[in-house]
Amino acid sequence: MDGIYSANGQRQPSSDAVLTALQSLLASDSLRLSERNRRFLSFVVKQAVEGQAERIKAYSIGVDVFGRDDSFDPTLDPIVRIEATRLRSALTAYYDGPGRSENIRISIPRGSYIPVFSCSLQAQGNADELCRTGQSAACDRATIVIHDHSGEGDPEAGLKSELFVDALLVTLRQERFRVRILPANDRSAALSAINALFANPGTACSLDITVRILNDGQRYSWRLVDLATSEVLTSNFQAWTTPTTPCPAIVGDFAATTARTISDLLRAREHSVGGRL
Amino acid sequence: MEHARRRGLARLMLRWPDRRAQLRSFSPDDPRLGDLFEAYELACEAAGYWQRSDAPFGLERAREYQALADATEEDILLKIS
Structure with missing residues:
Protein backbone atom coordinates (compact mmCIF):
# COMPACT_ATOMS: atom_id res chain seq x y z
CA MET A 1 0.00 0.00 0.00
CA ASP A 140 14.63 16.34 -1.81
CA ARG A 141 14.56 19.47 0.33
CA ALA A 142 17.29 21.98 -0.25
CA THR A 143 20.51 22.23 1.67
CA ILE A 144 20.67 25.38 3.78
CA VAL A 145 24.10 26.67 4.71
CA ILE A 146 23.91 28.99 7.71
CA HIS A 147 26.45 31.77 7.49
CA ASP A 148 26.64 33.87 10.64
CA HIS A 149 27.97 37.38 10.08
CA SER A 150 27.49 38.60 13.65
CA GLY A 151 30.26 37.61 15.96
CA GLU A 152 33.45 39.26 14.84
CA GLY A 153 34.49 42.00 17.21
CA ASP A 154 31.31 41.89 19.26
CA PRO A 155 31.18 39.06 21.79
CA GLU A 156 27.64 39.89 22.91
CA ALA A 157 26.34 39.73 19.35
CA GLY A 158 28.28 36.47 18.96
CA LEU A 159 26.52 34.94 21.94
CA LYS A 160 23.10 36.11 20.78
CA SER A 161 23.66 34.81 17.28
CA GLU A 162 24.74 31.46 18.69
CA LEU A 163 21.33 31.26 20.34
CA PHE A 164 19.64 32.18 17.07
CA VAL A 165 21.65 29.58 15.12
CA ASP A 166 20.81 26.87 17.66
CA ALA A 167 17.12 27.65 17.30
CA LEU A 168 17.37 27.75 13.49
CA LEU A 169 19.09 24.37 13.45
CA VAL A 170 16.19 22.79 15.28
CA THR A 171 13.45 24.43 13.25
CA LEU A 172 15.07 24.00 9.83
CA ARG A 173 15.68 20.33 10.51
CA GLN A 174 12.05 19.98 11.53
CA GLU A 175 11.22 21.34 8.09
CA ARG A 176 13.38 18.53 6.66
CA PHE A 177 16.16 20.65 5.25
CA ARG A 178 19.74 19.52 5.21
CA VAL A 179 21.50 22.10 7.32
CA ARG A 180 25.16 23.01 7.44
CA ILE A 181 26.96 25.77 9.28
CA LEU A 182 29.85 27.59 7.73
CA PRO A 183 32.60 26.52 10.12
CA ALA A 184 35.60 28.34 11.49
CA ASN A 185 38.69 28.32 9.30
CA ASP A 186 40.43 25.79 11.48
CA ARG A 187 37.89 23.15 10.59
CA SER A 188 39.40 22.74 7.16
CA ALA A 189 37.68 19.50 6.16
CA ALA A 190 34.22 20.89 6.86
CA LEU A 191 35.15 24.14 5.17
CA SER A 192 36.33 22.29 2.07
CA ALA A 193 33.04 20.40 1.90
CA ILE A 194 31.06 23.63 2.03
CA ASN A 195 33.35 25.35 -0.45
CA ALA A 196 32.67 22.47 -2.82
CA LEU A 197 28.98 23.10 -2.29
CA PHE A 198 29.48 26.79 -3.09
CA ALA A 199 31.31 25.81 -6.28
CA ASN A 200 28.54 23.44 -7.34
CA PRO A 201 25.50 24.54 -5.38
CA GLY A 202 22.80 22.42 -7.00
CA THR A 203 19.80 22.97 -4.74
CA ALA A 204 21.63 24.73 -1.93
CA CYS A 205 20.80 28.09 -0.40
CA SER A 206 22.75 30.25 1.97
CA LEU A 207 20.99 31.60 5.03
CA ASP A 208 22.96 34.70 5.99
CA ILE A 209 22.15 35.81 9.49
CA THR A 210 23.28 38.83 11.46
CA VAL A 211 22.68 39.90 15.03
CA ARG A 212 23.58 43.49 15.84
CA ILE A 213 23.68 45.10 19.27
CA LEU A 214 22.35 48.63 18.90
CA ASN A 215 22.26 51.51 21.33
CA ASP A 216 18.65 50.92 22.22
CA GLY A 217 18.24 47.18 21.57
CA GLN A 218 19.07 44.30 19.28
CA ARG A 219 18.36 43.54 15.65
CA TYR A 220 18.12 40.02 14.23
CA SER A 221 18.11 39.74 10.44
CA TRP A 222 18.40 37.04 7.80
CA ARG A 223 18.55 36.66 4.04
CA LEU A 224 18.03 33.52 2.01
CA VAL A 225 20.25 33.49 -1.07
CA ASP A 226 20.13 30.99 -3.92
CA LEU A 227 23.73 29.89 -4.19
CA ALA A 228 23.36 29.05 -7.86
CA THR A 229 22.19 32.51 -8.89
CA SER A 230 23.00 34.79 -5.92
CA GLU A 231 19.37 35.88 -6.00
CA VAL A 232 18.08 36.99 -2.61
CA LEU A 233 14.95 34.85 -2.37
CA THR A 234 13.57 36.37 0.78
CA SER A 235 14.67 38.23 3.88
CA ASN A 236 13.34 39.50 7.15
CA PHE A 237 14.42 41.16 10.37
CA GLN A 238 13.15 41.77 13.85
CA ALA A 239 14.33 44.39 16.29
CA TRP A 240 13.80 44.43 20.01
CA THR A 241 14.34 47.43 22.21
CA THR A 242 16.25 46.97 25.45
CA PRO A 243 13.24 46.64 27.79
CA THR A 244 12.04 43.67 25.72
CA THR A 245 15.41 42.08 25.06
CA PRO A 246 14.60 38.70 23.50
CA CYS A 247 14.66 35.64 25.71
CA PRO A 248 15.40 32.21 24.20
CA ALA A 249 11.70 31.53 23.68
CA ILE A 250 11.23 34.70 21.60
CA VAL A 251 14.31 33.96 19.52
CA GLY A 252 13.00 30.40 19.13
CA ASP A 253 9.70 31.75 17.83
CA PHE A 254 11.50 33.99 15.36
CA ALA A 255 13.59 31.02 14.21
CA ALA A 256 10.46 28.90 13.79
CA THR A 257 8.79 31.64 11.73
CA THR A 258 11.95 31.92 9.66
CA ALA A 259 12.06 28.18 8.97
CA ARG A 260 8.39 28.11 8.00
CA THR A 261 8.82 31.11 5.70
CA ILE A 262 11.75 29.44 3.99
CA SER A 263 9.96 26.13 3.73
CA ASP A 264 6.82 27.69 2.22
CA LEU A 265 8.80 29.79 -0.22
CA LEU A 266 10.95 26.92 -1.46
CA ARG A 267 7.94 24.64 -1.78
CA ALA A 268 6.06 27.26 -3.81
CA ARG A 269 9.13 27.90 -5.93
CA GLU A 270 9.62 24.23 -6.55
CA HIS A 271 6.03 23.90 -7.75
CA SER A 272 6.23 26.97 -9.94
CA VAL A 273 9.36 25.79 -11.74
CA GLY A 274 8.22 22.18 -11.78
CA GLY A 275 11.53 21.03 -10.46
CA ARG A 276 13.36 20.54 -7.27
CA LEU A 277 14.98 22.99 -4.99
CA MET B 1 4.05 24.03 29.78
CA GLU B 2 6.91 26.40 30.48
CA HIS B 3 6.13 26.20 34.21
CA ALA B 4 6.17 22.42 34.10
CA ARG B 5 9.58 22.46 32.44
CA ARG B 6 10.91 24.86 35.02
CA ARG B 7 9.48 22.82 37.89
CA GLY B 8 10.85 19.60 36.42
CA LEU B 9 14.33 21.06 36.17
CA ALA B 10 14.08 22.49 39.72
CA ARG B 11 12.91 19.13 41.06
CA LEU B 12 15.87 17.41 39.43
CA MET B 13 18.26 19.91 40.98
CA LEU B 14 16.77 19.17 44.39
CA ARG B 15 16.99 15.43 43.84
CA TRP B 16 20.58 15.54 42.55
CA PRO B 17 22.52 18.18 44.51
CA ASP B 18 25.85 16.88 43.26
CA ARG B 19 24.74 17.52 39.67
CA ARG B 20 23.06 20.83 40.39
CA ALA B 21 25.74 22.96 38.78
CA GLN B 22 25.58 20.88 35.65
CA LEU B 23 21.77 21.00 35.53
CA ARG B 24 21.77 24.74 36.13
CA SER B 25 23.63 25.20 32.86
CA PHE B 26 20.54 24.03 30.97
CA SER B 27 17.61 26.28 30.20
CA PRO B 28 14.14 24.83 30.88
CA ASP B 29 13.59 25.44 27.15
CA ASP B 30 16.67 23.56 26.05
CA PRO B 31 15.73 22.01 22.69
CA ARG B 32 17.12 18.61 23.68
CA LEU B 33 15.92 18.44 27.25
CA GLY B 34 12.98 20.84 27.72
CA ASP B 35 10.33 18.29 26.81
CA LEU B 36 11.94 15.69 29.07
CA PHE B 37 11.95 18.15 31.99
CA GLU B 38 8.23 18.62 31.39
CA ALA B 39 7.59 14.86 31.09
CA TYR B 40 9.50 14.30 34.32
CA GLU B 41 7.39 16.87 36.14
CA LEU B 42 4.17 15.39 34.74
CA ALA B 43 5.19 11.91 35.90
CA CYS B 44 6.02 13.17 39.41
CA GLU B 45 2.75 15.09 39.64
CA ALA B 46 0.75 12.10 38.41
CA ALA B 47 2.49 9.84 40.95
CA GLY B 48 1.42 12.25 43.71
CA TYR B 49 -2.12 12.51 42.37
CA TRP B 50 -2.65 8.74 42.27
CA GLN B 51 -0.97 8.29 45.65
CA ARG B 52 -3.66 10.50 47.17
CA SER B 53 -6.45 9.00 45.08
CA ASP B 54 -8.94 6.62 46.66
CA ALA B 55 -9.48 4.82 43.35
CA PRO B 56 -9.08 1.04 43.70
CA PHE B 57 -6.11 1.06 41.34
CA GLY B 58 -4.66 4.31 42.76
CA LEU B 59 -1.60 2.80 44.41
CA GLU B 60 -0.81 0.64 41.44
CA ARG B 61 -0.99 3.68 39.18
CA ALA B 62 1.13 5.73 41.62
CA ARG B 63 3.83 3.04 41.45
CA GLU B 64 3.64 3.04 37.67
CA TYR B 65 4.14 6.80 37.52
CA GLN B 66 6.95 6.71 40.06
CA ALA B 67 8.71 4.14 37.87
CA LEU B 68 8.09 6.36 34.87
CA ALA B 69 9.52 9.39 36.71
CA ASP B 70 12.61 7.33 37.60
CA ALA B 71 13.01 6.23 33.98
CA THR B 72 12.62 9.78 32.69
CA GLU B 73 15.12 11.00 35.26
CA GLU B 74 17.54 8.37 33.99
CA ASP B 75 16.94 9.53 30.39
CA ILE B 76 17.83 13.09 31.38
CA LEU B 77 20.89 12.23 33.45
CA LEU B 78 22.18 10.04 30.65
CA LYS B 79 21.78 12.87 28.16
CA ILE B 80 23.69 15.38 30.27
CA SER B 81 26.48 13.02 31.31
Whole structure:
Protein backbone atom coordinates (compact mmCIF):
# COMPACT_ATOMS: atom_id res chain seq x y z
CA MET A 1 0.00 0.00 0.00
CA ASP A 2 1.47 3.31 -1.03
CA GLY A 3 0.17 6.69 -0.03
CA ILE A 4 0.70 9.86 1.86
CA TYR A 5 0.84 9.21 5.56
CA SER A 6 1.77 12.55 6.99
CA ALA A 7 -0.37 15.62 7.12
CA ASN A 8 2.21 17.86 5.50
CA GLY A 9 1.62 16.68 1.96
CA GLN A 10 5.19 15.61 1.42
CA ARG A 11 6.14 12.61 -0.65
CA GLN A 12 6.62 9.55 1.52
CA PRO A 13 8.52 6.29 1.43
CA SER A 14 6.49 3.24 0.43
CA SER A 15 4.59 1.22 3.04
CA ASP A 16 6.91 -1.74 2.63
CA ALA A 17 9.95 0.46 3.16
CA VAL A 18 8.39 1.97 6.29
CA LEU A 19 7.46 -1.40 7.76
CA THR A 20 10.91 -2.78 7.04
CA ALA A 21 12.41 0.27 8.71
CA LEU A 22 10.14 -0.26 11.70
CA GLN A 23 11.22 -3.89 12.08
CA SER A 24 14.86 -2.88 11.83
CA LEU A 25 14.34 -0.16 14.40
CA LEU A 26 12.51 -2.42 16.84
CA ALA A 27 15.19 -5.07 16.52
CA SER A 28 17.99 -2.64 17.25
CA ASP A 29 19.70 -2.90 20.63
CA SER A 30 20.90 0.67 20.14
CA LEU A 31 17.41 2.09 20.39
CA ARG A 32 16.97 2.92 24.06
CA LEU A 33 13.30 2.10 24.43
CA SER A 34 11.21 0.03 26.84
CA GLU A 35 9.18 -2.89 25.56
CA ARG A 36 6.05 -0.87 26.18
CA ASN A 37 7.30 2.05 24.09
CA ARG A 38 8.31 -0.33 21.31
CA ARG A 39 4.65 -1.40 21.23
CA PHE A 40 3.66 2.29 21.22
CA LEU A 41 5.90 2.98 18.22
CA SER A 42 4.71 -0.12 16.42
CA PHE A 43 1.07 0.78 17.03
CA VAL A 44 1.25 4.31 15.64
CA VAL A 45 3.36 3.33 12.64
CA LYS A 46 1.08 0.46 11.67
CA GLN A 47 -2.05 2.55 12.09
CA ALA A 48 -0.57 5.25 9.87
CA VAL A 49 0.56 2.81 7.20
CA GLU A 50 -2.88 1.21 7.17
CA GLY A 51 -4.47 4.59 6.56
CA GLN A 52 -5.94 4.75 10.08
CA ALA A 53 -4.14 7.92 11.16
CA GLU A 54 -7.38 9.33 12.54
CA ARG A 55 -7.32 6.54 15.15
CA ILE A 56 -4.00 7.75 16.52
CA LYS A 57 -5.21 9.67 19.56
CA ALA A 58 -4.18 9.69 23.20
CA TYR A 59 -7.31 7.73 24.06
CA SER A 60 -6.78 4.88 21.59
CA ILE A 61 -3.08 4.64 22.49
CA GLY A 62 -3.97 4.58 26.20
CA VAL A 63 -6.46 1.79 25.69
CA ASP A 64 -4.72 -0.27 22.99
CA VAL A 65 -1.09 0.11 24.05
CA PHE A 66 -1.11 0.94 27.74
CA GLY A 67 -4.01 -1.30 28.74
CA ARG A 68 -6.23 1.41 30.15
CA ASP A 69 -9.97 0.80 30.32
CA ASP A 70 -12.83 2.72 28.73
CA SER A 71 -12.75 5.33 31.47
CA PHE A 72 -9.24 6.43 30.50
CA ASP A 73 -8.86 10.19 30.91
CA PRO A 74 -5.57 11.51 29.45
CA THR A 75 -5.78 14.67 31.55
CA LEU A 76 -5.63 12.73 34.85
CA ASP A 77 -3.57 9.91 33.46
CA PRO A 78 -0.92 11.50 31.19
CA ILE A 79 0.89 8.25 30.46
CA VAL A 80 0.65 8.67 26.68
CA ARG A 81 1.99 12.21 26.70
CA ILE A 82 4.94 11.30 28.91
CA GLU A 83 5.84 8.15 27.02
CA ALA A 84 5.51 9.99 23.69
CA THR A 85 8.12 12.49 24.88
CA ARG A 86 10.48 9.68 25.87
CA LEU A 87 9.83 7.96 22.54
CA ARG A 88 10.60 11.13 20.55
CA SER A 89 13.78 11.61 22.56
CA ALA A 90 14.88 8.02 21.98
CA LEU A 91 14.24 8.26 18.24
CA THR A 92 16.20 11.50 17.99
CA ALA A 93 19.13 10.00 19.88
CA TYR A 94 19.04 6.91 17.69
CA TYR A 95 19.01 8.78 14.37
CA ASP A 96 21.68 11.20 15.58
CA GLY A 97 23.89 8.27 16.59
CA PRO A 98 23.83 4.59 15.69
CA GLY A 99 20.93 4.97 13.24
CA ARG A 100 22.55 7.81 11.34
CA SER A 101 22.79 5.75 8.15
CA GLU A 102 19.19 4.49 8.18
CA ASN A 103 17.48 5.19 4.86
CA ILE A 104 14.00 5.65 6.26
CA ARG A 105 13.41 7.69 9.37
CA ILE A 106 10.39 7.58 11.62
CA SER A 107 9.57 10.55 13.79
CA ILE A 108 6.62 11.72 15.86
CA PRO A 109 6.39 15.51 15.69
CA ARG A 110 5.45 17.38 18.84
CA GLY A 111 1.77 18.13 19.21
CA SER A 112 0.65 14.91 17.57
CA TYR A 113 1.07 11.17 17.89
CA ILE A 114 0.87 10.60 14.14
CA PRO A 115 4.26 9.48 12.85
CA VAL A 116 6.03 11.06 9.91
CA PHE A 117 8.21 9.04 7.58
CA SER A 118 11.05 10.50 5.60
CA CYS A 119 14.04 9.41 3.60
CA SER A 120 17.31 10.02 5.36
CA LEU A 121 19.00 13.21 4.29
CA GLN A 122 22.25 11.27 4.24
CA ALA A 123 20.97 8.54 1.98
CA GLN A 124 20.40 10.52 -1.16
CA GLY A 125 21.90 7.79 -3.30
CA ASN A 126 19.16 5.34 -2.35
CA ALA A 127 16.38 7.83 -2.09
CA ASP A 128 14.97 7.54 -5.56
CA GLU A 129 14.38 3.84 -5.07
CA LEU A 130 12.81 4.29 -1.69
CA CYS A 131 10.58 7.27 -2.36
CA ARG A 132 7.53 7.38 -4.55
CA THR A 133 6.80 10.26 -6.84
CA GLY A 134 4.78 13.05 -5.28
CA GLN A 135 4.61 16.76 -4.78
CA SER A 136 7.73 17.34 -2.83
CA ALA A 137 9.92 14.89 -1.02
CA ALA A 138 11.41 15.31 2.40
CA CYS A 139 14.53 13.75 0.97
CA ASP A 140 14.63 16.34 -1.81
CA ARG A 141 14.56 19.47 0.33
CA ALA A 142 17.29 21.98 -0.25
CA THR A 143 20.51 22.23 1.67
CA ILE A 144 20.67 25.38 3.78
CA VAL A 145 24.10 26.67 4.71
CA ILE A 146 23.91 28.99 7.71
CA HIS A 147 26.45 31.77 7.49
CA ASP A 148 26.64 33.87 10.64
CA HIS A 149 27.97 37.38 10.08
CA SER A 150 27.49 38.60 13.65
CA GLY A 151 30.26 37.61 15.96
CA GLU A 152 33.45 39.26 14.84
CA GLY A 153 34.49 42.00 17.21
CA ASP A 154 31.31 41.89 19.26
CA PRO A 155 31.18 39.06 21.79
CA GLU A 156 27.64 39.89 22.91
CA ALA A 157 26.34 39.73 19.35
CA GLY A 158 28.28 36.47 18.96
CA LEU A 159 26.52 34.94 21.94
CA LYS A 160 23.10 36.11 20.78
CA SER A 161 23.66 34.81 17.28
CA GLU A 162 24.74 31.46 18.69
CA LEU A 163 21.33 31.26 20.34
CA PHE A 164 19.64 32.18 17.07
CA VAL A 165 21.65 29.58 15.12
CA ASP A 166 20.81 26.87 17.66
CA ALA A 167 17.12 27.65 17.30
CA LEU A 168 17.37 27.75 13.49
CA LEU A 169 19.09 24.37 13.45
CA VAL A 170 16.19 22.79 15.28
CA THR A 171 13.45 24.43 13.25
CA LEU A 172 15.07 24.00 9.83
CA ARG A 173 15.68 20.33 10.51
CA GLN A 174 12.05 19.98 11.53
CA GLU A 175 11.22 21.34 8.09
CA ARG A 176 13.38 18.53 6.66
CA PHE A 177 16.16 20.65 5.25
CA ARG A 178 19.74 19.52 5.21
CA VAL A 179 21.50 22.10 7.32
CA ARG A 180 25.16 23.01 7.44
CA ILE A 181 26.96 25.77 9.28
CA LEU A 182 29.85 27.59 7.73
CA PRO A 183 32.60 26.52 10.12
CA ALA A 184 35.60 28.34 11.49
CA ASN A 185 38.69 28.32 9.30
CA ASP A 186 40.43 25.79 11.48
CA ARG A 187 37.89 23.15 10.59
CA SER A 188 39.40 22.74 7.16
CA ALA A 189 37.68 19.50 6.16
CA ALA A 190 34.22 20.89 6.86
CA LEU A 191 35.15 24.14 5.17
CA SER A 192 36.33 22.29 2.07
CA ALA A 193 33.04 20.40 1.90
CA ILE A 194 31.06 23.63 2.03
CA ASN A 195 33.35 25.35 -0.45
CA ALA A 196 32.67 22.47 -2.82
CA LEU A 197 28.98 23.10 -2.29
CA PHE A 198 29.48 26.79 -3.09
CA ALA A 199 31.31 25.81 -6.28
CA ASN A 200 28.54 23.44 -7.34
CA PRO A 201 25.50 24.54 -5.38
CA GLY A 202 22.80 22.42 -7.00
CA THR A 203 19.80 22.97 -4.74
CA ALA A 204 21.63 24.73 -1.93
CA CYS A 205 20.80 28.09 -0.40
CA SER A 206 22.75 30.25 1.97
CA LEU A 207 20.99 31.60 5.03
CA ASP A 208 22.96 34.70 5.99
CA ILE A 209 22.15 35.81 9.49
CA THR A 210 23.28 38.83 11.46
CA VAL A 211 22.68 39.90 15.03
CA ARG A 212 23.58 43.49 15.84
CA ILE A 213 23.68 45.10 19.27
CA LEU A 214 22.35 48.63 18.90
CA ASN A 215 22.26 51.51 21.33
CA ASP A 216 18.65 50.92 22.22
CA GLY A 217 18.24 47.18 21.57
CA GLN A 218 19.07 44.30 19.28
CA ARG A 219 18.36 43.54 15.65
CA TYR A 220 18.12 40.02 14.23
CA SER A 221 18.11 39.74 10.44
CA TRP A 222 18.40 37.04 7.80
CA ARG A 223 18.55 36.66 4.04
CA LEU A 224 18.03 33.52 2.01
CA VAL A 225 20.25 33.49 -1.07
CA ASP A 226 20.13 30.99 -3.92
CA LEU A 227 23.73 29.89 -4.19
CA ALA A 228 23.36 29.05 -7.86
CA THR A 229 22.19 32.51 -8.89
CA SER A 230 23.00 34.79 -5.92
CA GLU A 231 19.37 35.88 -6.00
CA VAL A 232 18.08 36.99 -2.61
CA LEU A 233 14.95 34.85 -2.37
CA THR A 234 13.57 36.37 0.78
CA SER A 235 14.67 38.23 3.88
CA ASN A 236 13.34 39.50 7.15
CA PHE A 237 14.42 41.16 10.37
CA GLN A 238 13.15 41.77 13.85
CA ALA A 239 14.33 44.39 16.29
CA TRP A 240 13.80 44.43 20.01
CA THR A 241 14.34 47.43 22.21
CA THR A 242 16.25 46.97 25.45
CA PRO A 243 13.24 46.64 27.79
CA THR A 244 12.04 43.67 25.72
CA THR A 245 15.41 42.08 25.06
CA PRO A 246 14.60 38.70 23.50
CA CYS A 247 14.66 35.64 25.71
CA PRO A 248 15.40 32.21 24.20
CA ALA A 249 11.70 31.53 23.68
CA ILE A 250 11.23 34.70 21.60
CA VAL A 251 14.31 33.96 19.52
CA GLY A 252 13.00 30.40 19.13
CA ASP A 253 9.70 31.75 17.83
CA PHE A 254 11.50 33.99 15.36
CA ALA A 255 13.59 31.02 14.21
CA ALA A 256 10.46 28.90 13.79
CA THR A 257 8.79 31.64 11.73
CA THR A 258 11.95 31.92 9.66
CA ALA A 259 12.06 28.18 8.97
CA ARG A 260 8.39 28.11 8.00
CA THR A 261 8.82 31.11 5.70
CA ILE A 262 11.75 29.44 3.99
CA SER A 263 9.96 26.13 3.73
CA ASP A 264 6.82 27.69 2.22
CA LEU A 265 8.80 29.79 -0.22
CA LEU A 266 10.95 26.92 -1.46
CA ARG A 267 7.94 24.64 -1.78
CA ALA A 268 6.06 27.26 -3.81
CA ARG A 269 9.13 27.90 -5.93
CA GLU A 270 9.62 24.23 -6.55
CA HIS A 271 6.03 23.90 -7.75
CA SER A 272 6.23 26.97 -9.94
CA VAL A 273 9.36 25.79 -11.74
CA GLY A 274 8.22 22.18 -11.78
CA GLY A 275 11.53 21.03 -10.46
CA ARG A 276 13.36 20.54 -7.27
CA LEU A 277 14.98 22.99 -4.99
CA MET B 1 4.05 24.03 29.78
CA GLU B 2 6.91 26.40 30.48
CA HIS B 3 6.13 26.20 34.21
CA ALA B 4 6.17 22.42 34.10
CA ARG B 5 9.58 22.46 32.44
CA ARG B 6 10.91 24.86 35.02
CA ARG B 7 9.48 22.82 37.89
CA GLY B 8 10.85 19.60 36.42
CA LEU B 9 14.33 21.06 36.17
CA ALA B 10 14.08 22.49 39.72
CA ARG B 11 12.91 19.13 41.06
CA LEU B 12 15.87 17.41 39.43
CA MET B 13 18.26 19.91 40.98
CA LEU B 14 16.77 19.17 44.39
CA ARG B 15 16.99 15.43 43.84
CA TRP B 16 20.58 15.54 42.55
CA PRO B 17 22.52 18.18 44.51
CA ASP B 18 25.85 16.88 43.26
CA ARG B 19 24.74 17.52 39.67
CA ARG B 20 23.06 20.83 40.39
CA ALA B 21 25.74 22.96 38.78
CA GLN B 22 25.58 20.88 35.65
CA LEU B 23 21.77 21.00 35.53
CA ARG B 24 21.77 24.74 36.13
CA SER B 25 23.63 25.20 32.86
CA PHE B 26 20.54 24.03 30.97
CA SER B 27 17.61 26.28 30.20
CA PRO B 28 14.14 24.83 30.88
CA ASP B 29 13.59 25.44 27.15
CA ASP B 30 16.67 23.56 26.05
CA PRO B 31 15.73 22.01 22.69
CA ARG B 32 17.12 18.61 23.68
CA LEU B 33 15.92 18.44 27.25
CA GLY B 34 12.98 20.84 27.72
CA ASP B 35 10.33 18.29 26.81
CA LEU B 36 11.94 15.69 29.07
CA PHE B 37 11.95 18.15 31.99
CA GLU B 38 8.23 18.62 31.39
CA ALA B 39 7.59 14.86 31.09
CA TYR B 40 9.50 14.30 34.32
CA GLU B 41 7.39 16.87 36.14
CA LEU B 42 4.17 15.39 34.74
CA ALA B 43 5.19 11.91 35.90
CA CYS B 44 6.02 13.17 39.41
CA GLU B 45 2.75 15.09 39.64
CA ALA B 46 0.75 12.10 38.41
CA ALA B 47 2.49 9.84 40.95
CA GLY B 48 1.42 12.25 43.71
CA TYR B 49 -2.12 12.51 42.37
CA TRP B 50 -2.65 8.74 42.27
CA GLN B 51 -0.97 8.29 45.65
CA ARG B 52 -3.66 10.50 47.17
CA SER B 53 -6.45 9.00 45.08
CA ASP B 54 -8.94 6.62 46.66
CA ALA B 55 -9.48 4.82 43.35
CA PRO B 56 -9.08 1.04 43.70
CA PHE B 57 -6.11 1.06 41.34
CA GLY B 58 -4.66 4.31 42.76
CA LEU B 59 -1.60 2.80 44.41
CA GLU B 60 -0.81 0.64 41.44
CA ARG B 61 -0.99 3.68 39.18
CA ALA B 62 1.13 5.73 41.62
CA ARG B 63 3.83 3.04 41.45
CA GLU B 64 3.64 3.04 37.67
CA TYR B 65 4.14 6.80 37.52
CA GLN B 66 6.95 6.71 40.06
CA ALA B 67 8.71 4.14 37.87
CA LEU B 68 8.09 6.36 34.87
CA ALA B 69 9.52 9.39 36.71
CA ASP B 70 12.61 7.33 37.60
CA ALA B 71 13.01 6.23 33.98
CA THR B 72 12.62 9.78 32.69
CA GLU B 73 15.12 11.00 35.26
CA GLU B 74 17.54 8.37 33.99
CA ASP B 75 16.94 9.53 30.39
CA ILE B 76 17.83 13.09 31.38
CA LEU B 77 20.89 12.23 33.45
CA LEU B 78 22.18 10.04 30.65
CA LYS B 79 21.78 12.87 28.16
CA ILE B 80 23.69 15.38 30.27
CA SER B 81 26.48 13.02 31.31
